[in-house]
Amino acid sequence: MSLSSLFVRSNYISIRESLVGRKTQLLPIIIDRLSRVMSSKAATDGTVPVGDLSHSEGTQDEQNKRPQFGNRFLTGEKNVFEHNAWDNVEWDEEQTVAAEGKIAENSEVILPNEKIAEYETDADRFWHEFYEQHQNRFFKDRHWLFTEFPELAPNLTLEKIPRKVNVGEEKETSVTSSPVMSAPVTSAPVTSAPQASAPVTSAPQVSAPVTSAPQASAPTTSAPGPVVSAPVTSSDVYPGCNASYRVWEVGCGVGNTVFPVLQTNDDPGLFVYCCDFAKSAIQLVKEHNEYNEKRCYGFVYDLTDETTPLPFPDRSIDVIVLIFVLSAIHPDKMQSSINRLSRCLKPGGLIVFRDYGRYDLAQLRFKKGRCLSDNFYVRGDGTRVYFFTQDELRDMFTKAGLVEEQNLVDRRLQVNRGRQLKMYRVWVQCKYRKPSSVPEADNR
Numbered sequence: 001m002s003l004s005s006l007f008v009r010s011n012y013i014s015i016r017e018s019l020v021g022r023k024t025q026l027l028p029i030i031i032d033r034l035s036r037v038m039s040s041k042a043a044t045d046g047t048v049p050v051g052d053l054s055h056s057e058g059t060q061d062e063q064n065k066r067p068q069f070g071n072r073f074l075t076g077e078k079n080v081f082e083h084n085a086w087d088n089v090e091w092d093e094e095q096t097v098a099a100e101g102k103i104a105e106n107s108e109v110i111l112p113n114e115k116i117a118e119y120e121t122d123a124d125r126f127w128h129e130f131y132e133q134h135q136n137r138f139f140k141d142r143h144w145l146f147t148e149f150p151e152l153a154p155n156l157t158l159e160k161i162p163r164k165v166n167v168g169e170e171k172e173t174s175v176t177s178s179p180v181m182s183a184p185v186t187s188a189p190v191t192s193a194p195q196a197s198a199p200v201t202s203a204p205q206v207s208a209p210v211t212s213a214p215q216a217s218a219p220t221t222s223a224p225g226p227v228v229s230a231p232v233t234s235s236d237v238y239p240g241c242n243a244s245y246r247v248w249e250v251g252c253g254v255g256n257t258v259f260p261v262l263q264t265n266d267d268p269g270l271f272v273y274c275c276d277f278a279k280s281a282i283q284l285v286k287e288h289n290e291y292n293e294k295r296c297y298g299f300v301y302d303l304t305d306e307t308t309p310l311p312f313p314d315r316s317i318d319v320i321v322l323i324f325v326l327s328a329i330h331p332d333k334m335q336s337s338i339n340r341l342s343r344c345l346k347p348g349g350l351i352v353f354r355d356y357g358r359y360d361l362a363q364l365r366f367k368k369g370r371c372l373s374d375n376f377y378v379r380g381d382g383t384r385v386y387f388f389t390q391d392e393l394r395d396m397f398t399k400a401g402l403v404e405e406q407n408l409v410d411r412r413l414q415v416n417r418g419r420q421l422k423m424y425r426v427w428v429q430c431k432y433r434k435p436s437s438v439p440e441a442d443n444r
Helices: 003-019 024-045 050-055 077-082 093-106 113-121 123-134 258-264 279-287 334-344 390-399
Strands: 245-250 270-276 296-300 317-323 345-356 371-373 376-378 384-386 403-416 421-433
Touching (some): 123 279, 258 270, 258 296, 270 279, 317 334, 334 390, 345 390, 390 403, 390 421
Parallel strands (some): 245 317
Antiparallel strands (some): 371 376, 376 384
């Protein structure tokens, strides 16, 4: 019997014994415990590739409601294990140099062109298989959204923000639950090296957000670049046509953003669109007991395919949610994808964005032979991930005619207190708004 089999068997026996003399209502808790054991085992024995730390958006604690980013600062190294995470942790020069060296090392070998083309052509299949395997157990619902992006529930008071996720509703493979080396990782806002931009598809979801933090440069308005036109619904009647406030989540996965929004925002005029190019993900969304076609419309869609019509017209969306999605697209398709999103916004509409930052722990953990191009990698399950700088994002969004309201780096130190491990995560969070005075003729 293999060591991994013994590991699972011993945990199963432990769980079975814990049932003795207990009431059956404990069963859901024990099932949840077993799923977490399996998740940890998978991360340990390679069933989930080491690089798949990039599927993680934060620890379990960070999936629950928490204070807005920027409120917990590490004042001394001796206090590091007092909490699970610390905000805005600055890097010293030694850490930055070590991270740069790690990236140079794992980027030495670029995959052959035929493999790169395969991962692009079959991107929808890889995400479809990801959700077929993990169902709705991989990510936690993003209840932190309303702290960082209050635009998703404009009438919500702080007291009404949900504080917990539903126990046992899903599991998460987080950086703290899998063995990771405490390597210096990631960086703060880095100047954008010439990178390819990346498109968007359904990427695993969730992570901790950020808001009050040192912002890089004030909002800027670059001259809008060319916007590629695409077929859209021209009829006056379409799903959500009577709504007064429309939210569209691109790359919705199994609904970890959609359903918290529907549960929390009780505005009768709200309508939520959600799309993913993984058919299995949309099927799971539609099977959710809170999916209601009167308030929500889920559809299979590839943002990088400019020939595919949308179920709503241009200039009709108030808020677009783009969280851990753009990083899943090929860099060459990012700009055209953002242009298309910009066209869908109403004048004054907003894109809220969160994704992986340059030198995030997930990037540093990739091994040689997983690199597709600069800062763009493929995981063991065939899904891809890009790691952004603030400047790259600023350039793409402003070229699409949008105005920057927020562009900051969330540099977080996560710790595993039990194992005395330190893990440095880097995410970028942005808000970009469409000017309210854009003439309709500009189609933006």
